[in-house]
Amino acid sequence: MTIDHVDLARVDLNLLVALDALLAERSVTRAAARIGIGQSAMSSALGRLRVTFGDELLTRAPEGMRPTPRAMALAEPVRAALRQIQCLVRREDSFNPATVERIFTVSLPDSVEVLLGPRLLAYLRAEAPGVRLLLRTIDRTRILGELDADQVDLGIGLFSEGQAHHKTRLLYRDRYVCLFNPACVGLDAPISLEDYLRFPHVLTSLRGTAHGVVDDALAKLGLRRSLAVTTPSFVAVPFLVRDAPVITTMHARVAHFFAGTLGLSVSPAPVALDDVAVAMLWHASYDADPAHAWLRRTLLRLAAELENPDQSGQNSAINPVPTTTTISESGRPSRA
Incomplete structure (x- = not known):
């Protein structure tokens, strides 16, 4: 499309900044604070926006x-345009991790935070002390909307949904193993399917649903397990397993980490389970953002340094049940 410079010159492009803030905050007061202007100035901007687009854009409702x-249709194109303008005016070659001041909001499960969080924090303090992290527990039902509203910079986890403007990049693959206290259950690895079903299980479910991938796999065999506890916290599970005669099925890297720390045992799962793909998820408008791209590269490098239990000397004798990895690079929900 040919640019009509005369027509475009009549438009105050600062209004797009105001519109983006209004759509993100859905409050004149909060939108004004977000971009550092007064409430009356933001009210005036909203009035001019309504004239420009011939639409009310935002209407009063009980919740704000x-x-x-029309406003919802504008939200994505406006944000993408602003991101592109921001990238144009920023000099990429001037980006320096040692001097950048930036806050990144990252949503992730606590199991990934345990593995990557300490490494990332140590790296940032040494190489980018001006970068701060705001870590949040990921909610898979809300993450896409949070990315679209610019409330989250990056999501990490297992993803199976998204639109064209949601980008993913694989961080690492993992497999499922069993974790248990041999002193409590009186078993040694590898455990049999019979023993696996004889003891109650601990299930991690971020949605609070008492059903996971293990239940799906067992159902195909006409079998069921009993659940002792369902919890949204991956990190709490090893401590629950430590003191009770129960078994849990979880990702191998986290399981081996806690097995060594808490004196627990790891065994291949006696039922075939697909591998999992832990990925990063972000809004496409951040693709060319130098700081965001640098953070993604940093996470990729740190994830590559994670010890793979299948390749470590300590766990080389543990052979997982053969599985077929059918998960796409964007991943899938994980509840074991």
């Missing part, structure tokens, strides 16, 4: 301000 269908 509700965007109109």
Whole structure:
């Protein structure tokens, strides 16, 4: 499309900044604070936006301000345009991790935070002390909306949904293993399917659903397990297993980490389970952002340094049950 410079010159492009803030905050007061102007100035900007687009854009509602269908259609193109403008005016070659000041909001499960969090924090303090992290527990039902609203910079986890403007990159693959306290259950690895079903299980479910991938796999065999506890916390599970005659099925890297720390045992799962793909998820408008791209590269490098239990000398004798990895690079929900 040919640019009509005369027509475009009549438009105050700062109004797009105001519109983006209004759609993100859905409040004149909060939108004004977000971009550092007064409430009256933001109210004036909203009035001019309504004239420009010939639409109310935001209407009053009990919960605050509700965007109109026209506003919702504008949200994504406006944000993408602003990101592109921001990348144009920033000099990529001037980006320096040692001097950058930036806060990154990252949503992730606590199991990934345990593995990558300490490494990432240590690296940032040494190489990018001006970068701060705001870590949040990921909610898979909300993460896409949070990325679209610019409330989250990066999601990490197992993802199976998304649109064209949601980008993913594989961080690492993992497999499922069993974790248990041999002193409590009186078993040694590898455990049999019979013993696996004889003891109750601990299930991690971020949605609070008492059903996971293990239950699906057992159902194909006409079998069921009993559940002792369902918890949303991956990190709590090894401590529950430590003191009770129960078994849990979890990702191998986290399982081996806690097995060594808490004196627990790891065994291949006696039922075939697909591998999992832990990936990064972000909004495409951040693709060319130098700081965001640098963070993604850093996470990729740190993830590559994670010890793979299948290749470590300590666990080389443990052979997992053969599985067929059918998960796409964007991953899938994980509840074992």
